[in-house]
Amino acid sequence: MTDTAHVSDSRTIAAHPKSDEVPGAELPRAVYRSVVAAFAWMIGMAWIAFGSGMEPDFALGFASLLMIICLGILLFIQTTARHHMKAGQESLHDFLSREVDTATGSLPGYAAWIEIAIIPVSLALAATLIGAVYLATPGR
DSSP: OOSEEEOTTSOEEEOSSOTTBOTTTTSOHHHHHHHHHHHHHHHHHHHHHHOOSHHHHHHHHHHHHHHHHHHHHHHHHHHHHHHHSBOOOOOHHHHHHSEEEETTEEEEHHHHHHHHHHHHHHHHHHHHHHHHHHHHSTTO
């Protein structure tokens, strides 16, 4: 088996992940932590704004449980892979100073981090603003 996969327009791209690398080791932990922090912020704001009463508590509890399960599965997979494969995590400084290949082309590391985190951070900000408006509404 080769390291490459063929694309319909006859270009060749590297197949990821490689069989001897830990899944997720291509990005530093700070990138993953920023995404997890944004989703935790969003869930936390939902609890603060809407966590009153039996029905919202059940829905928010279920959403929180799903988030914990999904993160737990990913953490389990990465921990198991680190135990069985070589574990070379890239440093944050190296990541920020190099070019990162993305589906749309090469980007500087900081731009790739922004591209990765923009949606979770935007959702967390939106949850904060929606929660603030809801809490500021009289007669809710």
